[in-house]
Structures are given as C-alpha cells and as structure tokens.
Amino acid sequence: MDEAAIYNRHLDVFLVWACRETGVVDALLAGPKDADEVAGETGITDRAAAIALEGLRDGGYVERSDGAYRPTAALEAFDPDTDPLDRGILPHRIDSLEKYRRLPETMRTGDPPEHTEQGFRNYVGAMATIDDAEVREIVTAVEHCHPRPDRVLDVGGGPGRFGAEFARRGADVTLVDRPNVLEMLEAHHDAAGLDVVPGNAQETLPEGFDLVFSARMTSGFTPEDIRNYFANAYAALDPGGTFVSVERVRGDSPVAERFAVHMLAVFPTGDTYDGETYREALADAGFVEPEIREVPRTEYQAIVGRKPT
Numbered sequence: 039m040d041e042a043a044i045y046n047r048h049l050d051v052f053l054v055w056a057c058r059e060t061g062v063v064d065a066l067l068a069g070p071k072d073a074d075e076v077a078g079e080t081g082i083t084d085r086a087a088a089i090a091l092e093g094l095r096d097g098g099y100v101e102r103s104d105g106a107y108r109p110t111a112a113l114e115a116f117d118p119d120t121d122p123l124d125r126g127i128l129p130h131r132i133d134s135l136e137k138y139r140r141l142p143e144t145m146r147t148g149d150p151p152e153h154t155e156q157g158f159r160n161y162v163g164a165m166a167t168i169d170d171a172e173v174r175e176i177v178t179a180v181e182h183c184h185p186r187p188d189r190v191l192d193v194g195g196g197p198g199r200f201g202a203e204f205a206r207r208g209a210d211v212t213l214v215d216r217p218n219v220l221e222m223l224e225a226h227h228d229a230a231g232l233d234v235v236p237g238n239a240q241e242t243l244p245e246g247f248d249l250v251f252s253a254r255m256t257s258g259f260t261p262e263d264i265r266n267y268f269a270n271a272y273a274a275l276d277p278g279g280t281f282v283s284v285e286r287v288r289g290d291s292p293v294a295e296r297f298a299v300h301m302l303a304v305f306p307t308g309d310t311y312d313g314e315t316y317r318e319a320l321a322d323a324g325f326v327e328p329e330i331r332e333v334p335r336t337e338y339q340a341i342v343g344r345k346p347t
Contacts, residue, residue: 050097054113055132057090063116070106115163118156122163123197123226130164133157137303150304162222165254166197172336176284177203179333180251183342184280187249191274193239193267194255195232197223202230204251214243240266243274250274253284253338257301258308261315268323268343278347281320287330287339288312316341 057063061080065071071079077087091107094100099113115125137144137151144150153161177200181187187209192201195213205211213227217236220227227234235244239255240263250271256264271281287310288294294310301308313330320328325343333340 049093050099051128051131051135053090053093053097054099054116054128055135057094058116058132062087062090063113066100066107066109066113067117070103070108072105072107076107122159122222123166125160125163127164127167129160130157133160134300134304141303144303148306150302150306158218159222162196162219166199168199173199173203175336176200176253176333176338176340177207179331179340180249180282180284181207183282183331183340184249187247187280189247189249191243191247191250192232193243193250193252193271195252198227198230198232200251200253201232205231209249212244212247214239239270241270243270245274246276247274248276248279250279250281251283254286256283256285256316257297257310258305260307260309261311261319263307264311264315265319265322268319268325272323272325272343272345275345277345279345281325281343281345283316283341284333284338285316285341286310286337287316287341290330290332290339291337293337313339313341 054063060082062076062082065076065079073084073087073091076082076091077084082090091100094113095102095107098110100107100109112126112128114120115129140151186207187204190201190204190209190211192204192211192213194215195201196215196219198213201211201213212233212235214235214237216238220234220236237243239252243250256267259267268281275281286294286297289312291310298310316330317328320341320343323343324345326346327344329342331340331342
C-alpha cells in the first residue's frame with residue numbers, strides 16, 4: 039500500500055469515527071438527507087456537514103442523488119441490525135481508535151476499555167474479513183504439515199472461514215468456540231455445514247482428531263494460557279496427529295511488534311511471542327518435532343507440533 043493510500047485509509051477512519059460520534063451516521067441511516075438537514079439534526083456546523091458528507095461520498099460511504107446523501111453498504115455496517123459478518127473491518131477499526139486514544143490510561147492501569155455488545159459484534163465481523171486467498175494460503179500451509187487430514191478440530195474458529203475451507207477439501211470439521219460466539223453465528227455455521235461445539239481452549243477440548251488447528255488466537259493469551267491451550271490440543275489429538283497454530287511470531291512476522299501494541303490497547307491480556315516461547319510450550323505439552331514454518335505470501339507463521347504415534 040502506497041503512502042497516499044495509507045493516508046486516505048487513516049483519514050477515512052477518523053472521518054467515519056467523527057461522523058459516528060456526532061450523530062451523522064445515525065442521521066443518514068435513518069433516511070436520505072441533504073447537508074442542511076444533517077446539520078440541523080446533529081448540531082454540527084453547515085461547513086462541517088458539507089465537507090464531511092462530501093468526504094464520505096468520496097470514500098464510498100454515501101451516494102448523492104438529487105442533493106440528498108444516502109448510505110452505501112459500507113456505512114450500513116454501522117446499523118445495529120446488520121449481520122456481524124456483513125460489517126467488514128471498519129467498525130472494529132473505529133472501536134479500536136477509541137481505545138488507542140485511551141492508551142495512556144491503559145498503560146498506567148492495565149485495564150483497557152471493555153467491549154460493548156456492539157463492539158464485540160464488530161470484532162467478530164472484523165475476524166471474518168480475512169481475504170479468501172489468504173485463507174487458502176494458510177490452509178495449504180497447514181496441509182503441508184499434515185496432508186489431507188480426515189478429522190479437523192478448528193479451535194476458536196469463530197466465523198468458520200478456515201473450517202469451511204478444510205471442509206471444502208474433504209475434511210470432517212468440528213469448530214469449537216465460546217457459546218456467545220456460536221450463538222451469534224449459528225446461521226453461518228449451519229450454512230457452511232460445520233459441526234460446532236461450545237468450549238474454551240484453555241479448559242478442555244473434544245478429542246479424537248488427527249489435526250488440531252487455530253489461527254490468530256494466542257496473541258490474546260498469556261504464556262501460561264498458551265501452555266494450557268497446547269496441553270489441551272495435545273489431548274485432543276489421536277496418536278500421530280498434528281497441531282498447527284498460525285500466528286504472528288515475534289522476530290519472524292514483520293508486524294508482530296506493532297500488533298502487540300494493538301493488543302495492549304484493546305485487550306486486558308495478550309502479546310506477540312517469539313519462536314522459543316512457542317517451542318517450549320509445545321515441548322512441555324509433549325509434542326515432538328516442534329518447528330516454526332513461514333506461511334507464504336502472508337504475515338503469519340505456522341507453529342507445528344506432532345503427537346507421537
């Protein structure tokens with residue numbers, strides 16, 4: 039992404055955030071309005087209304103017709119009734135922006151702002167926005183570690199993007215996640231034909247799998263949490279099975295250190311970890327042949343362990 043594109047993306051986040059905070063987004067979601075109507079309903083200045091609405095139009099968030107502005111699908115992502123998986127990443131980016139503004143306080147107290155109910159739905163929606171090509175790259179890298187698995191446990195699979203890709207390639211997939219996530223996404227899991235099981239990776243996992251997989255999950259964990267999870271993953275595998283956790287590994291991923299700052303701002307626990315931390319956790323759980331592999335054309339690495347036969 040070139041410098042101009044980065045600038046525009048950051049400016050879009052700030053503009054939509056300001057429009058959400060001033061009520062402009064709600065005003066537009068209620069029906070088409072011209073600049074005078076937006077200014078009158080929200081209390082912002084006429085100048086601000088004119089400039090903000092044209093900025094939203096240029097960013098693709100509204101369309102203008104007969105002098106009135108109406109929201110596109112990009113802005114409808116902020117409607118509370120919009121399905122979480124149709125929201126895209128922007129609502130979560132704006133929620134994160136608010137938490138970044140409070141980072142100095144969080145650095146002093148260790149307590150970032152809690153997710154609201156809508157904020158959690160935005161987070162789940164953001165987790166589903168991973169590009170299809172990247173999903174395929176990750177699943178292919180995992181299958182290089184364990185070719186054509188028969189029974190896959192997708193831990194923390196949430197929206198089911200990875201589980202659906204494993205299933206498309208012929209695996210019998212079970213997705214485990216927290217009950218509130220499974221309830222929110224029940225219709226999507228049914229449509230994808232995924233078996234789901236409520237659970238917590240740090241407590242216990244269902245057993246009888248030849249591949250246990252997770253992606254982008256351990257950055258929310260402490261080192262002790264990682265050890266607990268890896269031990270549960272080991273127990274979930276049949277002898278000879280493989281465990282693969284795809285993460286941003288510090289020292290290998292080009293974004294690991296900065297992503298850790300994001301975790302500091304938005305979650306009460308979590309960090310990014312180096313390869314040695316993961317290898318030690320794998321060995322402590324009983325895995326053999328621990329290794330860290332690159333996932334081609336992504337910012338991720340695959341943390342791999344094998345259960346002895």
